[in-house]
Amino acid sequence: MLRRAGCSSLDELFQCIPPPLRRAGALNLPEAGSEQEVLARLEALAARNENAAAMDCFLGAGCYAHFLPSAVDALVSRAEFTTSYTPYQAEISQGTLQAVFEWQTMLCGLTGLEVANASLYDGASATAEAALMALRITRRRKVVASAGLHPHTLQVLRTYLRALGAELRVLPAAADGRTAAPADLCDDTACLVVQQPGFLGVVEEIAPLAQAAHAAGALCIATHSEALALALLRAPGALGADIACGEAQSFGVPMSFGGPHLGFLAARREFLRQMPGRLVGQTEDSTGKRGFVLTLATREQHIRRERATSNVCTNQGLCLLMATIYLSLLGRRGLAELARLNLAKAEFAKSLVRRTPGLSLPLSAPTFNEFAVGVPDAAAALARARDAGCIGGLDLAPFAPQLGPALLICTTELCSRAAIERLVAALAGVQ
Amino acid sequence: MSGAPQGGAANAAGGLAYEEPLIFEQSRPGRRGAELPRCDVPEVDAAALLGENLREDLPALPELSEVEVVRHFTRLSTWNAAVDLGLYPLGSCTMKYNPKLNERVARLPGFAWAHPLSPAAEVQGLLELCFELEGFLAEISGMDCVTLQPAAGAQGELAGLMMIRAHFEQRGEPRSKVLVPDTAHGTNPASAALNGYQVQTVASGADGVLHPGALKAAMDETVAALMITNPNTLGLFEDHIAELCEIVHAQGGLVYGDGANLNALLGVARPGDMGLDVMHMNLHKTFSTPHGGGGPGAGPVAVKRVLAPYLPTPRVQRGPDGRFAWRDDAPHSIGRLHGGHGNVGMLLRAYAYILSLGAAGLRRCAEAAVLNANYLLARLRGAWHLPYDRPVMHECVLSDRALQASGVSTLDVAKRLIDHGYHPPTIYFPLTVPGALMIEPTESESLEGLDRFADTLLQIAEEARRDPALLHGAPHRTRHRRLDETRAARKPVLRWTPQEESA
Numbered sequence: 031m032l033r034r035a036g037c038s039s040l041d042e043l044f045q046c047i048p049p050p051l052r053r054a055g056a057l058n059l060p061e062a063g064s065e066q067e068v069l070a071r072l073e074a075l076a077a078r079n080e081n082a083a084a085m086d087c088f089l090g091a092g093c094y095a096h097f098l099p100s101a102v103d104a105l106v107s108r109a110e111f112t113t114s115y116t117p118y119q120a121e122i123s124q125g126t127l128q129a130v131f132e133w134q135t136m137l138c139g140l141t142g143l144e145v146a147n148a149s150l151y152d153g154a155s156a157t158a159e160a161a162l163m164a165l166r167i168t169r170r171r172k173v174v175a176s177a178g179l180h181p182h183t184l185q186v187l188r189t190y191l192r193a194l195g196a197e198l199r200v201l202p203a204a205a206d207g208r209t210a211a212p213a214d215l216c217d218d219t220a221c222l223v224v225q226q227p228g229f230l231g232v233v234e235e236i237a238p239l240a241q242a243a244h245a246a247g248a249l250c251i252a253t254h255s256e257a258l259a260l261a262l263l264r265a266p267g268a269l270g271a272d273i274a275c276g277e278a279q280s281f282g283v284p285m286s287f288g289g290p291h292l293g294f295l296a297a298r299r300e301f302l303r304q305m306p307g308r309l310v311g312q313t314e315d316s317t318g319k320r321g322f323v324l325t326l327a328t329r330e331q332h333i334r335r336e337r338a339t340s341n342v343c344t345n346q347g348l349c350l351l352m353a354t355i356y357l358s359l360l361g362r363r364g365l366a367e368l369a370r371l372n373l374a375k376a377e378f379a380k381s382l383v384r385r386t387p388g389l390s391l392p393l394s395a396p397t398f399n400e401f402a403v404g405v406p407d408a409a410a411a412l413a414r415a416r417d418a419g420c421i422g423g424l425d426l427a428p429f430a431p432q433l434g435p436a437l438l439i440c441t442t443e444l445c446s447r448a449a450i451e452r453l454v455a456a457l458a459g460v461q
Numbered sequence: 462m463s464g465a466p467q468g469g470a471a472n473a474a475g476g477l478a479y480e481e482p483l484i485f486e487q488s489r490p491g492r493r494g495a496e497l498p499r500c501d502v503p504e505v506d507a508a509a510l511l512g513e514n515l516r517e518d519l520p521a522l523p524e525l526s527e528v529e530v531v532r533h534f535t536r537l538s539t540w541n542a543a544v545d546l547g548l549y550p551l552g553s554c555t556m557k558y559n560p561k562l563n564e565r566v567a568r569l570p571g572f573a574w575a576h577p578l579s580p581a582a583e584v585q586g587l588l589e590l591c592f593e594l595e596g597f598l599a600e601i602s603g604m605d606c607v608t609l610q611p612a613a614g615a616q617g618e619l620a621g622l623m624m625i626r627a628h629f630e631q632r633g634e635p636r637s638k639v640l641v642p643d644t645a646h647g648t649n650p651a652s653a654a655l656n657g658y659q660v661q662t663v664a665s666g667a668d669g670v671l672h673p674g675a676l677k678a679a680m681d682e683t684v685a686a687l688m689i690t691n692p693n694t695l696g697l698f699e700d701h702i703a704e705l706c707e708i709v710h711a712q713g714g715l716v717y718g719d720g721a722n723l724n725a726l727l728g729v730a731r732p733g734d735m736g737l738d739v740m741h742m743n744l745h746k747t748f749s750t751p752h753g754g755g756g757p758g759a760g761p762v763a764v765k766r767v768l769a770p771y772l773p774t775p776r777v778q779r780g781p782d783g784r785f786a787w788r789d790d791a792p793h794s795i796g797r798l799h800g801g802h803g804n805v806g807m808l809l810r811a812y813a814y815i816l817s818l819g820a821a822g823l824r825r826c827a828e829a830a831v832l833n834a835n836y837l838l839a840r841l842r843g844a845w846h847l848p849y850d851r852p853v854m855h856e857c858v859l860s861d862r863a864l865q866a867s868g869v870s871t872l873d874v875a876k877r878l879i880d881h882g883y884h885p886p887t888i889y890f891p892l893t894v895p896g897a898l899m900i901e902p903t904e905s906e907s908l909e910g911l912d913r914f915a916d917t918l919l920q921i922a923e924e925a926r927r928d929p930a931l932l933h934g935a936p937h938r939t940r941h942r943r944l945d946e947t948r949a950a951r952k953p954v955l956r957w958t959p960q961e962e963s964a
Contacts, residue, residue: 031908035835036852043831044729046698046852051730058600062819065562072813076571078586080579083570091578092800099495101531103568109545110538113559115752117541118551118887120944121936122879125537126754132484135956139521145955148755151612154800162655182800189773189796193623193656233514255800262507264516277800286567287587288577288801289612290757302953308755313949315942316934325949331615331651332890336660341651344613344745348753355534358484359494361524366516370507371500377510378502396510416583424578447501 080421082285086449087421090400090440091229092153092180092255093288094280097444102282102355106348116308116344120323121315126347127322130310133354140260141274142267143296148308149346150293153277154186157223157253159306159340160275160295161187164221164249165196166304166339172197172218174248176209176239178228180255181429187223196220207232207393207402211239215246223251225276226266227259230430230438231376231400232393240270249273256280257294259398262369273297282356283349292349303329306340368443372399375441375450382454389458392433400440402426403457408435411457418456420449478940481536485957488523494530540940541754542884548906548914552856552887552899553646553694555724555746557830560817563749563810572809577801581786588785591777591802594812595761601815601823602720602740603733604763610773610803614721617741617760618652618688623795624739624764624771625686625715626656631770631793636685636714642671644695644891649688649719658685665893669695669849673704682712690719691732694891694899696834696853698725706736715739715768723747724903725831725855728824739764748811759807773798829904830855833911837902840915844922848894855903859918861896869925871896873932877924880938881917 037043044052063071082095089095106112110125117123117130130148137146150156161173173191175184177200184200191198201222204210207230215222222243226234240250252266254276260266266274279291297305303326311325331338360368376399383389383403390404405411408425415422423437430436437457441450508515525533542549549556567573575584595607611617622639629636639653642663650660663679666672670693680687687709691699699705706716718732718740724747726732732740744750745758752758764772774789774797818826831854838857842850846862861871875885875898887899902911925932936942 031832031836034839035832036839037832037835040828040832043828043835043852046700046854047730048700048703051703051735053728053730053734057728057820057823059597059820059823060816062822063816065817068813068816069562069566071816072566072809073569073571075586075590076566076569078584078589079571079575080583081571081574082576083574087574087576089576089578093577095574095576097498099527101494101527105531105534105538107564108535108538110541110543111754112564112751113544113549113556114541114754115549115551115554115556116755119542119875119879119885120946121876121939121941122540122542122884123754124540124941126541128481128483128537128540129534129754131955131957135483135485136520136522138956151616151757151804152800155612155616155798180800182797185797186800189623189798190655192796193619193626195657233511235514260516261520262516263511263514284568284573284806285576286573286806287575287584288803288805289799290759290804290806291801302955309953309955311949312954313945315944317942319941321941321944323944323946323949325946325953325955328950331647333647334651335647336650336654338647338651338654341615341619341648341655342613343615343646343648344743344752344756344758346612346753346757347755348751349757351534351754355530357522358525358530358533359527360522361488361493361495362519362522363491363524364493364495364497365522366519367497370505371497373507373510374500374502374505377505396512396514412580421576421579443498450502 082421085419085421086445088423088439088441088453089421091424091438093285094256094442095285095444096280096442098282099359101359102352105355106352111351112348117324120321124321127310129351129354131322133350134310136354136357137294137296141296142265143274144299145302146296147305148310149350150295150307150342151346152289152291152293153255154183156275156293156295157183158187158190160251160273161221161223162190163273163304163306164251167301168220168248170218170220173221173223174199174201174215174219175223176201176225177203178209178234179223179225180229183253206395208234208395209239211242215242215248217247219246219248221249221251223253225253225255226263227256227398230393230402231397232395233263233398236266236269236271251275258369258372261365262373262398278353281353283352290346290349292346292353304339307342307345371443375445376401379439379441379450379454386454386458392436399442400438402433402436403439404434404436405457406435408437411437414456414459415453418452420453420456422453479536481533483957484523484533487525487529490524492524492526494525494527547882548910549884550886550900550902552901553721555901555903557749557903558905559749559751563813566813567806567810585785588777590809590812592779592785594808597815598742598761599763602763603731605766606769606772607761607763608772609761609808610799611741611760611762612799612804613756613758614741614743614760615648615652616798617762618648619655620762620773620798621717621739621741622652622656624768627771627793627795628768629685636683638684640679640684640687642689643893644693645688645690646719646721669697670699670701671705673701673708676705676708680708680712684714686715686717688717688719690722692722692725692854695849695858696856697849698854702735721746722855725827727827728820729827739768744807744811749814750807750810757804757807759804771795826904833902833904833906837900837911837915841918844919856899856901858894859898860894864925867925867929869929869932871898873935874898874921876935876943877921877932879936883914883917
């Protein structure tokens with residue numbers, strides 16, 4: 031092979047690299063390991079992480095422990111899905127393309143909006159991309175965001191906006207935890223961003239926020255960190271949101287320490303040309319048979335370069351497939367019932383908290399599957415929960431100091447009644 | 462199609478080549494593919510709790526049994542080309558084999574069920590993995606520090622340029638321009654624009670690489686950075702790289718490296734040693750994490766010390782006691798880029814890959830990738846037009862110029878390759894080569910596999926001369942014939958609606 035390639039040695043293959051730039055010695059890396067050795071190393075590392083497979087998990091806050099039906103992993107493990115790439119060559123990528131088209135359809139149904147894209151990195155960057163989209167549409171320079179956004183989403187939004195020199199204003203929350211509609215949106219506001227449910231679990235009133243945004247000529251963006259709520263709460267599109275975005279990890283995607291997850295974005299049809307990311311559309315082949323292709327690529331970086339709507343190229347294709355399979359398995363009734371089951375678990379947990387001395391519910395607004403709990407000492411409560419086999423929720427001190435010592439507790443269908451009772455007793459210090 | 466059942470009764474296009482309607486078209490009220498656990502707490506009145514906010518309609522999802530869902534997606538999978546089915550020579554995408562061990566590792570409960578907000582003390586294994594992987598990537602790239610947060614190469618570019626922007630703002634000398642060679646990936650200019658930079662394209666020379674003279678003419682003190690891909694998208698090593706970096710540095714600028722083609726350099730040469738200041742690495746290309754039909758990827762960014770203060774937060778650190786912690790006390794940081802800690806499920810696959818290969822294995826990987834590309838080039842020389850006929854690194858670029866007399870285009874060749882059982886190469890890129898076919902065989906292909914592919918390309922060149930219509934009409938052997946992309950863009954249909962079913 032070397033001879034045919036015109037070289038006499040492997041080193042000669044690299045003759046186009048000037049000699050001073052070639053590395054003489056080996057890289058300082060561990061020696062190669064056999065499959066058995068590498069697996070053992072990784073198993074040892076995995077064993078040193080608390081996880082929701084071994085403990086009862088009450089930690090949500092943007093990443094949720096939901097049951098994963100076996101069929102999801104079995105199907106996405108098929109190498110035809112796993113080891114293919116972006117479906118540039120439509121005739122031999124119809125599996126991926128049809129699944130994306132199905133995802134776009136499901137997402138439109140869930141959000142009550144007309145067009146949806148083929149995923150973004152995660153909920154935080156999807157929210158940032160939605161805000162950038164609003165800046166382009168309105169040609170304005172300012173983003174107003176509710177303090178109820180997940181703090182990491184808010185941070186990522188700030189990072190993206192700072193790079194463009196756009197302004198970010200954060201709206202404080204009312205005492206009950208919800209975002210009050212601002213009366214003073216200035217005429218340079220591109221969008222008002224609200225999270226549903228908010229980071230502290232409260233169900234926001236989207237309609238008045240959308241009205242306030244529209245009155246100022248701005249768009250309303252509804253972002254989500256717990257997408258399962260879409261099956262229980264009125265669709266953002268029906269409440270006046272122009273763009274719905276967020277994180278759909280709850281639809282069958284493993285927590286995996288925060289990624290890879292599934293950013294989504296849906297919008298009203300009039301904003302189609304300003305959408306970021308890949309879109310799949312229906313077409314026909316030369317014999318008239320229905321098929322699917324990547325479309326409207328003139329928005330994208332590989333065609334439009336510096337004038338593209340986004341720099342996104344690789345997205346979260348396989349996570350999108352997990353969600354599409356998950357939603358197909360659950361179906362319209364299953365998903366709605368699952369959302370109600372989550373609601374019932376949370377209401378049961380709240381009822382226990384209400385009657386447990388030392389614990390309190392500091393926010394009065396309605397919630398979905400997550401809520402804040404006042405405790406005498408957050409660190410001590412979490413330590414007791416851990417002793418009781420529970421990942422006991424999030425210490426809110428860095429995120430919501432106004433609540434005093436408090437935890438954010440999440441109950442999904444994985445939390446049994448007995449586990450909830452055990453958690454509440456542990457938080458209160460009841461033996 | 463003759464002999465195939467017609468109309469709604471069609472199950473298979475032929476043998477086991479199944480037809481499969483959209484999942485919504487198979488929905489039957491009342492079916493479901495997953496049962497819920499019984500409710501062991503009191504039922505609640507959702508309307509009383511949520512009032513006006515309660516959704517009245519059920520979400521528009523299909524209703525199918527588990528076996529129906531499994532068959533649907535299994536059938537869809539059979540319509541995809543994939544690395545595990547055969548050569549997938551998509552240039553600049555490095556479609557190498559994805560070891561199965563990595564998939565097993567990612568599913569270990571201590572990784573797959575770990576929560577990103579668990580206290581650092583409770584997830585020491587994951588923090589140690591991230592810390593070690595940062596070290597591996599710094600060593601491989603020749604840089605000082607690494608962030609694992611960016612979820613893909615393009616987000617890595619964004620992060621790198623944000624750090625460059627922060628660097629100049631911190632020095633009180635904001636700059637306005639980014640230089641990009643004409644061979645660059647489209648993400649480069651798009652990422653620059655997301656940082657408010659003007660993009661100026663610099664022409665590469667007749668030999669396909671960027672020349673110091675051209676760069677000097679464009680470089681001044683308004684330029685924040687040169688973005689460069691090395692090897693470039695023609696598969697050529699930018700052999701003036703050291704001088705190019707000096708020219709940029711002399712005017713106070715920085716050099717950004719697009720690491721999409723790092724596979725060619727593993728263990729052979731390091732971008733940091735060439736003078737680059739910051740670069741991203743695509744773990745789904747160089748480090749074997751699967752491409753997943755379009756992601757998820759991972760795009761860690763490595764920087765020299767000069768940019769370390771601007772790295773995204775939080776950062777993983779090892780304390781004097783050997784314990785790991787998250788630190789976010791970096792006042793000049795560009796901030797956070799990811800809601801979690803990056804695509805950790807991909808990071809740990811790349812970590813397992815590096816452990817499996819070790820230093821010697823990574824170098825062998827670059828050697829085999831470069832040998833394969835040069836071997837292929839040698840086999841095609843003469844029959845195909847080679848716009849830059851010189852030794853290449855990991856990929857080579859052909860064009861359709863020699864076929865133009867017969868009216869055959871690169872698109873026709875790509876579609877004909879499908880008939881022969883191959884995923885086509887990247888086409889019409891880089892933009893500097895009209896009708897480009899960019900081929901990256903990777904190290905995963907055997908000599909026999911390369912010969913078969915070369916024979917096929919030679920045969921297609923012959924077919925183009927003998928029977929151009931055969932290529933214009935390709936693909937002939939697929940479930941779908943050539944799909945009409947113009948139609949899709951002219952009247953976009955982006956979701957299924959029940960009306961269409963009845964139409």
